[in-house]
Amino acid sequence: MDVLWAERSPLTAREVGRLIADRDLAPTTVMTVLDRLTRKGFLTRVRDGRAWRYEPAASRDAYIAELMLEALDMTGDRSAALTRFAQAVSGTEAEVLRKALTELEEE
Amino acid sequence: MDVLWAERSPLTAREVGRLIADRDLAPTTVMTVLDRLTRKGFLTRVRDGRAWRYEPAASRDAYIAELMLEALDMTGDRSAALTRFAQAVSGTEAEVLRKALTELEEE
DNA sequence: GGCGTAGTACTACGTCCCGTAGAGGGAGGG
DNA sequence: CCCTCCCTCTACGGGACGTAGTACTACGCC
Known part of the structure; x- marks a missing residue:
């Protein structure tokens, strides 16, 4: 669709x-x-x-990110889920995440 | 349910x-x-x-993480979506992610 | 040993969303 | 004036989900 x-x-x-x-x-x-x-x-x-x-209304990426946040909202323990997620992504993608987080920090 | x-x-x-x-x-x-x-x-x-x-069958956290990965699979540009996601999480949660990623790296 | 009870499998019904589509209305062009 | 285009409204089949009833079986008590 x-x-x-x-x-x-x-x-x-x-x-x-x-x-x-x-x-x-x-x-x-x-x-x-x-x-x-x-x-x-x-x-x-x-x-x-x-x-x-x-x-x-929103970029595809933004929409995906929103979906991910929505999933995250379904748990009681967001940290645990986030940790799980971090462990689940592939190495290269972990790298992407790390980079994005680093840039975030620098702002 | x-x-x-x-x-x-x-x-x-x-x-x-x-x-x-x-x-x-x-x-x-x-x-x-x-x-x-x-x-x-x-x-x-x-x-x-x-x-x-x-x-x-799986812990709630694992299930959530799986949902998030599933959302991620829906895009063509996984890196962009991941970056978006990283920017969208709150500060404390970004911290959790960072920590999880760091530990991942050390293993 | 029969009978109640607990637990299971199978089936059903209403509702909602989604993909698909038709029927009917307004507006512009020949 | 009619044709065509595009819109709105309504509909129908399918699948998921929440809820539930019926029918069958196995314990266990008296």
């Missing part, structure tokens, strides 16, 4: 339908989906003549 | 029903839920006489 969408950064309208013509969906289907995503706050829409122009 | 369950570490059977008597659910309801959680791999069950004894 959002997969299709969240990838392309530029804003668009029902051109989305053109972009995913391979799945040949009814035009209304695409509209319904965009509409529902908007209702859920994943997309933002702006009028453009009689059509709408949709835009992601 | 798992909320009730995943909190208590010790293993149990239909005593779960006793433990959540406040929600006064039919005994069968509790059983069905435990059964479904087992099917989905969240719980492990062992025979104990004619009854079953349920036990979490």
